[in-house]
């Protein structure tokens with residue numbers, strides 16, 4: 484153990500009555516929920532960028548954190564950061580982690596230098612992973628922080644930036660595959676625009692579609708078995724981002740022939756920014772067959788920003804997992820804490836406590852969702868509400884045409900009777916479980 488987390492013992496499950504602030508009160512990894520261990524439903528992951536790379540800056544002030552691996556400009560300090568990160572994984576015992584290339588290695592003077600830094604740190608991770616259970620949920624490329632990406636990556640007006648993007652993603656896919664990653668994520672923070680006055684949207688969308696096809700071709704070429712995931716977000720940092728929300732992404736995937744190859748990584752806070760609820764995004768992706776993985780966090784509802792706080796609202800999280808369970812679970816995806824400390828939370832123990840709390844909130848949400856699935860109340864209400872469609876006549880109508888339907892309505896044989904949607908009764912029902 485490095486000095487950073489010294490004195491913090493591994494976190495274990497002590498049950499709901501425990502008052503130990505660093506114990507799991509609800510996350511009991513091996514507890515069987517709907518036939519499988521809780522840990523295999525939730526598949527928790529720590530995000531390297533928020534926990535280790537972010538220095539606590541905001542638009543009005545620079546770093547507040549002073550970590551032993553700052554400034555993050557040398558391989559030596561990248562390794563000190565990795566040592567602390569893996570210590571935290573040992574303490575939490577979560578099964579996965581995620582990274583961007585820029586989180587884990589210093590930027591070099593050239594593409595080749597950056598690549599060699601990446602390869603060196605990936606080998607370092609590989610050695611650490613060989614002696615532990617922790618695995619890679621996904622890798623991704625940071626194509627939004629460095630100034631070269633200011634006008635976009637694959638959608639940049641400069642073809643040389645498109646080329647740099649392709650080389651960067653190839654390197655990150657290779658690194659992800661080397662570490663046995665379960666997925667590869669693309670989040671296009673600069674794939675959008677600041678103003679339409681300087682933007683050729685149709686050309687940019689075609690370039691983005693071509694780029695994603697190259698990603699999929701490369702996945703098959705190297706035999707990467709993970710899932711390619713796109714992460715929707717409507718804006719921030721760009722004024723408008725093309726991957727606005729789940730429905731927009733699906734339309735994009737269909738247009739470029741990728742709806743069978745690419746799924747979505749949905750984030751709670753991004754759903755809110757898009758003017759949706761998280762369960763709306765989950766239900767949409769599930770209905771369209773593209774639910775892949777989730778980034779779990781919460782936004783401050785007053786701020787209008789992606790505040791990336793740790794989840795703390797069990798009723799909301801329960802509905803999210805209800806939709807996930809209904810969709811058959813996360814598969815190769817997981818629950819990645821795309822969540823960061825508040826910038827005043829300076830202590831190493833804050834990093835542990837935030838994850839412990841987030842994991843417990845998700846465990847409570849999952850358990851409540853599983854109880855609703857087992858009880859079947861919501862499912863029965865749906866079955867009853869749509870039962871008219873189970874009749875032969877209703878099914879025949881779907882195969883008929885306007886003239887036939889018109890005739891039966893005109894004859895008086897059809898006389899719809901409005902029925903209650905029972906929303907309050909269903910809300911009361913959900914409150915029994917959360």
Ligand code: XLS
Nearest residue numbers: 623670714750778789821
């Ligand atoms: C930013 C995104 C980002 C992605 C990975 O808002 O959530 O963190 O998850 O690039």
Ligand code: NI
Nearest residue numbers: 714750778821
């Ligand atoms: Ni995210």
Ligand code: NI
Nearest residue numbers: 750753789821
């Ligand atoms: Ni985000």
